[in-house]
Amino acid sequence: MLEVTRLEVFVKVMKALSNKVRLRMLALLSERPMSVYELSKILGLSYPLTFLHLKQLRDAGLVQEVRRAEGPGPLPTRYYAVAEFSIVVTPQLIRELVESSEGGG
Numbered sequence: 001m002l003e004v005t006r007l008e009v010f011v012k013v014m015k016a017l018s019n020k021v022r023l024r025m026l027a028l029l030s031e032r033p034m035s036v037y038e039l040s041k042i043l044g045l046s047y048p049l050t051f052l053h054l055k056q057l058r059d060a061g062l063v064q065e066v067r068r069a070e071g072p073g074p075l076p077t078r079y080y081a082v083a084e085f086s087i088v089v090t091p092q093l094i095r096e097l098v099e100s101s102e103g104g105g
Contacts (some may be wrong), residue, residue, distance in 0.1 A: 007101040013087065017058035021045070022053050026062065026082055031080040033066050054080055061085065 016022055025039060034042075035094040040050035058080070066079045 005097075005101050007097040010097055013060045013062065016056050016062055017087075019053070019056075025053060025057060029063060029080055029082045033079040035079050037078055039080075060088055 004005065024043065028034060028039065028042060036047060036051050036054060039045075039054070040047045045053075053070060054063060058065065062083055062085060063080045064083045066081050067077070
């Protein structure tokens with residue numbers, strides 16, 4: 001299995017945050033958990049495109065899936081909520097990430 005470096009994780013998070021739609025999603029989800037369907041309606045996006053944006057946020061650790069049993073059906077509805085995170089980017093952090101990556105991880 002390939003080892004994921006801290007630099008790769010940092011880049012994934014920065015890429016996830018570099019899109020206006022995903023930033024708007026984070027703002028909406030910071031108010032309350034929402035389903036993909038609900039977000040797609042609010043944002044005016046297709047369900048598949050909304051899901052792809054959410055997947056990128058989830059893969060970066062910025063949102064988490066929350067399941068709720070609602071309605072008469074046997075399956076819970078998937079909701080998404082903002083994960084607790086804090087990001088402070090400094091020149092020193094970037095230097096450390098690059099140096100540790102160049103030094104073999």
